[in-house]
Amino acid sequence: MNRIIALAAAAALSLAAAPFATPALATTIIKAGHGTQTAHPTHIALQKFADIVAEKSKGDLKIEIYPDRQLGEEREMVEGLQLGTVDMAVVSTGPLVAFVPALGTVDLPFLFKSSEHAYKVLDGEVGQDLLAKFQDRGIVGLAWWENGWRSLTSKKEVKSPADLKGMKLRTMQNPVHIAAFKELGASPIPMVWGEVFTSLSQGVIDAQENPVTIVYSNSLWEVQKYMTLTRHVYGPHLVLFSQQVWDRLTPAQQTILKEALMEATTFQRQTSARLETEQLKLLADKGMIVEQVDITPFQEATANTASAFKNIDPAVVAKIKAAAN
Known part of the structure; x- marks a missing residue:
């Protein structure tokens, strides 16, 4: 019995002398x-972002x-x-105009002259003023990424706005885009992206x-014959965070x-530019007919798009255009 008591006492002393173990910190998953x-x-840039965050944290x-x-x-x-x-x-700007109407400004057709012009403005x-407006919506606007320059794809050739007359053309759920395509003579149909491929294959819509x-x-060469490089809108992707979650960090x-x-923003834009060049060639290899077009009549037809929207400030539009110089 005395031996058991002695062993227990020794064990207790050993535990008391040992340093407290530091509990492992829980990883915050976003x-x-x-x-x-x-x-x-x-997606590629988000992977890069995840790697940078893991290393820095x-x-x-x-x-x-x-x-x-x-x-x-x-x-x-x-x-x-x-x-x-x-x-x-x-996310793209498509659904965001419903939350921050002033965001429609950057969706105006032929507003930006080049990617460098867009980066300078955004x-x-x-750009930072527009991101700040998300705060009133319970969202933290963090950065502008690049979805790319938007162009037309269609089942028939498009050389001028006249070729768009009556064409059932899918747009994002974005009132600025819808108004612009109405001015071009098309019949725009707002539609969530998940329905587009099937709608094109079934003839519900003719173009997008x-x-x-x-x-x-998204392999659209399987359901669209032509791609017309109108580059009518520079399409941003916005990096957004939940205010509730942000405040817990x-x-x-x-x-x-x-x-x-x-770091990830620079990488994302560079990747976007590289892939656009590479994939334009791949689309042609897949059998898609990729055509340049005189954009002047498209510009002229959409010149007054901004005037239909009270949330688009002409002074801001003028400031954006001046930044191209």
Whole structure:
């Protein structure tokens, strides 16, 4: 009995002398959704972003990526940001005008002269002011990524606005885009992206408009014969975060995310430009007829699109156009 007591006492002393074990810190997981395929530059850049965040946070933060509308269609993801059920999302401007009407400004046709012009505006005062407007909607606007320059795809050849007359053309659920295509003579049909391929194959719609990377990564050459390089709208992707989730992060974690996004933004834009060039050639290899077109009549037909929208400030439009100089 004395031996048992002695052993117990020794064990107790040993435990008392041992240093307390430091509990493992729990990893904060951030679920990031987007609506594009895994071959799209936004998905590739999110992977890069996740790697940077993991390295900078030493594993404290982990980004889990959910592509191809796994967290819902784009509008559903934005609503999820407001509710705190979606942590982070990268979405096109299509559904966002309903939340921040002034965002329609960047959707005006032929507003930007080049990608460099767009970057200058979106990374500058105009773009940052637009991102700040999301705060009133319970969303943190963090960065402007690139979906690309939007062009037309169709079942028949399009050389001028006259060729669009009566054409059933899918657009995003974006009133600015819808108004522009009405001015061009088309019959725009707003439709969520998940329905587009089937609608094209079944003849519900005749045409659609999107950047090269979307056309290629979704195999639209199977249901569209022509791609007309109108490049009528520069299409951003916005990196958004739920305000509820953001506020639960520490200041240090928020800083890591912002710094990582700066690196990932440059990478995303470079990847977008590279893939557009590569995939334009691949579309032709797949049998799609890719054509240049004189955009002047398209510009003239849509010159007054902005005047129909009270939330588009002419002074801001003038500032954007002046930045091209």
